[in-house]
Amino acid sequence: MSLLELDNLKVHFPIRKGILFDRTVGHVYAVDGVSLKVEAGQTYGLVGESGCGKTTLGRAVLRLVDVTEGEVVFDGTDLAKLDEEAMRRFRRRLQMVFQDPLGSLNPRQNIESILAEGMAAHGIGADQAERREKIKAILAKVGLPANALSRYPHEFSGGQRQRIGIARALVLEPDVIICDEPVSALDVSIQAQVVNLLEELQESLGLTYLVIAHDLAVVRHISDVIGVMYLGSLVEEAPSDALYEGPRHPYTKALMSAVPVPDPDLEDRRERILLHGDLPSPANPPTGCRFHTRCPWVQETRCATDRPELTDTGDGHRVACHWTAEIEAGTLARTRATGVEAVTETAAVAEEPAVADVVREEDDKAVADAQPGLPVPGVAAGAPASDASTAVPRPAEAPADERSPSTEGGGKR
Numbered sequence: 001m002s003l004l005e006l007d008n009l010k011v012h013f014p015i016r017k018g019i020l021f022d023r024t025v026g027h028v029y030a031v032d033g034v035s036l037k038v039e040a041g042q043t044y045g046l047v048g049e050s051g052c053g054k055t056t057l058g059r060a061v062l063r064l065v066d067v068t069e070g071e072v073v074f075d076g077t078d079l080a081k082l083d084e085e086a087m088r089r090f091r092r093r094l095q096m097v098f099q100d101p102l103g104s105l106n107p108r109q110n111i112e113s114i115l116a117e118g119m120a121a122h123g124i125g126a127d128q129a130e131r132r133e134k135i136k137a138i139l140a141k142v143g144l145p146a147n148a149l150s151r152y153p154h155e156f157s158g159g160q161r162q163r164i165g166i167a168r169a170l171v172l173e174p175d176v177i178i179c180d181e182p183v184s185a186l187d188v189s190i191q192a193q194v195v196n197l198l199e200e201l202q203e204s205l206g207l208t209y210l211v212i213a214h215d216l217a218v219v220r221h222i223s224d225v226i227g228v229m230y231l232g233s234l235v236e237e238a239p240s241d242a243l244y245e246g247p248r249h250p251y252t253k254a255l256m257s258a259v260p261v262p263d264p265d266l267e268d269r270r271e272r273i274l275l276h277g278d279l280p281s282p283a284n285p286p287t288g289c290r291f292h293t294r295c296p297w298v299q300e301t302r303c304a305t306d307r308p309e310l311t312d313t314g315d316g317h318r319v320a321c322h323w324t325a326e327i328e329a330g331t332l333a334r335t336r337a338t339g340v341e342a343v344t345e346t347a348a349v350a351e352e353p354a355v356a357d358v359v360r361e362e363d364d365k366a367v368a369d370a371q372p373g374l375p376v377p378g379v380a381a382g383a384p385a386s387d388a389s390t391a392v393p394r395p396a397e398a399p400a401d402e403r404s405p406s407t408e409g410g411g412k413r
């Protein structure tokens with residue numbers, strides 16, 4: 001059995017209206033049926049656009065939000081069914097590291113007080129002296145000096161504050177750490193240090209991670225398995241390298257196509273898929289396949305009516321698309337103009353920068369003419385193409401932080 005298993009997890013937030021009579025007028029389907037497994041000692045990376053439900057999923061595991069439906073099985077126990085007191089005991093074993101280290105540290109408490117607070121609450125350490133010794137050892141492990149104990153959060157740099165956030169989780173001796181965008185608030189030059197530190201700690205302490213990020217490059221670096229979320233559901237899951245080498249779901253293909261590659265020739269030639277339209281509201285998700293309003297391969301049958309299940313397609317890939325086999329075989333043509341810049345001749349593009357735009361306009365018109373019945377709101381409304389992803393330089397390529405040379409080194413690939 002896996003250390004952590006989510007089974008059909010749903011978190012729906014009620015939308016309430018009215019002053020005198022508080023009525024529920026709808027729901028935000030933040031997490032809507034996610035099943036995944038996180039193996040002991042491994043890292044599961046969860047990626048997706050802003051608002052797709054990543055943080056809510058992490059918070060649901062820790063029961064920081066109410067679980068609407070489904071199971072969160074940790075070490076054989078369904079946390080979703082525990083009462084508050086029983087959950088409190090489990091919480092020590094599941095810790096969270098937040099995106100904004102400053103916002104998550106009380107500015108009025110010194111570091112010793114911040115770290116000792118949770119230890120005392122969970123009965124770790126016989127007295128303050130014993131807790132202090134343990135805190136000192138953990139601070140050394142995360143690359144902070146012992147004199148940090150008496151200092152306050154504002155006296156540290158962003159990277160050091162994230163180390164304090166990690167130390168706060170570690171002093172409780174957890175099994176699982178949920179890292180919610182652990183490096184996105186940090187300078188690129190510091191990101192690599194923190195990612196490498198997380199990896200070192202995993203190795204030496206046998207930790208299990210669920211790492212949440214919108215940045216594919218960060219997640220690839222540290223994950224064994226990656227899950228891609230779209231509007232509250234997983235659309236694809238695969239071992240990290242397999243996902244990067246051959247994404248199978250149309251949404252993942254679009255995300256991957258936005259990640260720059262280091263080889264300039266390849267970068268110029270590769271195909272970029274720009275999705276039309278914005279992410280629909282999770283309060284009013286599309287019917288059928290939730291991606292059908294933006295999918296370049298959307299079909300007249302099934303896509304708008306049947307919700308695809310996450311299905312094993314071989315090599316550890318699980319994909320939620322009715323047409324995976326046909327798309328992989330190349331027998332299913334794209335039905336919607338995607339803003340694809342199919343650049344095959346670098347020189348031609350350099351000389352004629354307007355060509356791609358012209359092709360895109362013609363493609364849009366051709367699709368609208370040929371398939372008037374298809375639900376193609378992005379094209380029909382002339383919605384602007386939006387970039388499906390952001391990407392910062394890979395942590396492995398970022399320069400080292402001189403403050404903690406011990407954390408340099410390669411990452412998991």
Ligand SMILES: Nc1ncnc2c1ncn2[C@@H]1O[C@H](COP(=O)(O)OP(=O)(O)OP(=O)(O)O)[C@@H](O)[C@H]1O
Pocket residue numbers: 013028029030048049050051052053054055056057214282
């Ligand atoms: N407490 C809440 N009450 C109502 N709606 C909420 C609540 N928390 C989150 N949501 C909504 O649920 C959806 C998912 O939010 P969530 O923060 O989980 O997304 P995310 O993937 O973490 O996004 P980001 O990358 O921006 O952090 C959003 O539409 C958000 O507005």
Ligand code: SF4
Pocket residue numbers: 249250251289290291292293295296297298299303308320321322323324
């Ligand atoms: S089911 Fe249809 S709309 Fe959904 S990803 Fe597959 S082809 Fe696209």
Ligand SMILES: [Mg+2]
Pocket residue numbers: 054055056
């Ligand atoms: Mg979030």
